[in-house]
Amino acid sequence: MKPNIIISESPRPIWQIPIAALFFTIATAITIFAFYRLSFNEEGFIAFLHQFKSSLIFIAPGIAFSLRKSIHIDIKNSRFRPTYSVGPLKFGSWQTIKNYQYVSVFHQPTIGGDYIFEVNLWYDNNKHFELYEENDYKEAFLIGYELSEQLNIDLLDATVPNDFKWIDKDEWKAKIASGKID
Structure with missing residues (x-):
């Protein structure tokens, strides 16, 4: 880890x-x-x-x-820091997370009718933090998968409204190893 x-x-x-x-x-x-x-x-x-x-x-x-956004997660000390940077200037402060629960990937409609996929980290009984936004489903899902692996927590696929599924991460490991991610 x-x-x-x-x-x-x-x-x-x-x-x-x-x-x-x-x-x-x-x-x-x-x-x-x-x-x-x-x-x-x-x-x-x-x-x-x-x-x-x-x-x-x-x-x-x-x-x-x-402006560029990044999220730093310190697993050892159980905290995260959202950082906004403009050139060499960085702004952000550490926030403590008491217990990680799961990572979710879901889609959010945009004004133009397209969708953007968001990766959220859920913690402390129903609190969440938006970690990442991506236009590509596969890219967002890989970020969510990697984070859930590093934190050793579950991954929820919430990309289909009212049809949320917990992901079998062993199956995803096999898909990643074979290079056949859909």
Whole structure:
């Protein structure tokens, strides 16, 4: 068993990096200009705040184009930490899990009529934590399977509404070994 598990979104597409950099550059330029023109009186401070607000307007899409979510699970100490990172900056705090119960994979309809598959970790008698979202059923299921194996807990397939099934993990081991995952 691994002492730590990290579940992470796939990296941002390469075309989003220059767009995020452009928004951050504009926001930085506005902020530098605001500090340059800062005068220490009430009118100067109000003008500074208006320019700083403009800077925040450019920071928001920069963050949207560069934000990445990951989940760190520390099995030994029975805790997890959702982490949001923008470049080298990471934000998140550890939360304790008293007892792992099971991992579920289910599908959620999107606005466009498609489905997104979610992997959740259930713990402490009916609490859950959303770990992963994926458009591909097989990819989401493999993440759920791997996590359930590492934590030595059950796996629930809830992808068909009102027809939830507990997965026979020995059968899935055989499917993975043979490479015949449907």
